[in-house]
Amino acid sequence: MRSIDLVLGLPESMQLPVPASVSTAAVVREELLSWQIHEETDVVCFLSLVIGEMDPIQTAVDDLDVVHRSDFTVVDDDTFYIYAEMDVRAVDRRLWSAIDRRAILVPPIVYTDDGTLQLTILGDEEALSRTMNRVPDEITVNVTRVGEHRHSIASLAGRLTHRQFEALTVARDLGYYEVPRKTALSDVASELDCSESAASTLLRKGERTLVNAALGN
Incomplete structure (x- = not known):
């Protein structure tokens, strides 16, 4: 199996709106661990592990119109889980529809405090090539690794303080x-x-x- 590691720079139009009252430093790292899209309702349910300040992040999530439900669970002083149900936005579909049907996303998908998205995609060479060609032009793409897939699926955010x-x-x-x-x-x-x-x-x-x-x- 081959896989590719990417760092994506998302334009502001593809990022979730953050209230001005919430500091960008509130989130150090978010690892999207699991997700499921319900096509009949255009709602995605997901579980993330976050390093950051829970209170301002919870306030920001509660203020987002696209979020229907959220639940926060503390791990320690600066690490917590978020379970949320939110609308699938058109910009989200543009991004994720780039993934070829013969390729899969390998969790976790990592959101960092510099606004980038780190992800691993697994598939054969043709599927990976088609995926790269379908990435929307406004997204910057940095390929950090291509090769045989030997990644261990594990969350680092939950291990480090x-x-x-x-x-x-x-x-x-x-x-x-x-x-x-x-x-x-x-x-x-x-x-x-x-x-x-x-x-x-x-x-x-x-x-x-x-x-x-x-x-x-």
Whole structure:
């Protein structure tokens, strides 16, 4: 089986409207774990795992006209599940209709705080090629991997704390994991506004969690 990893940049017209009162920093990461579209009612039911601030996100979801029902379940201080039932919008259909009938989306689909959408599509080469050709022109597409499918289906958001996720993201963005390393631990600590010891602990705990996840522990 072959699969392709994509990072999609959605135009504002394809994004859910967010009230001005809700900070864009409220959502760090959302992993869409499962979904089902009811064609007879044009309603999609979905379950997501979110890292972020639950209260402002819940307020924003409650204010969306397209959402008929929602339920929030706390995992820890900054991680929670959302179950929601909402209308399938025309822009949603344009995006998802690009997926070839012989290809499938592999969960989770990841929404990040920079407005991008990360997803994996599985299928034969022809199905993957047709899918790429059908992506609407206004969506930017970055292919990050193509090859045999060996992904493990597992949620990382539920394994990392918000602070660990933030620390790993900062370290990566600053080049801490480049070879050779492009930044020092002190720079990571400065960006996180904490001591070098605290930054090191966050990184080591986060790295341990990711290694255990990769090795199936």
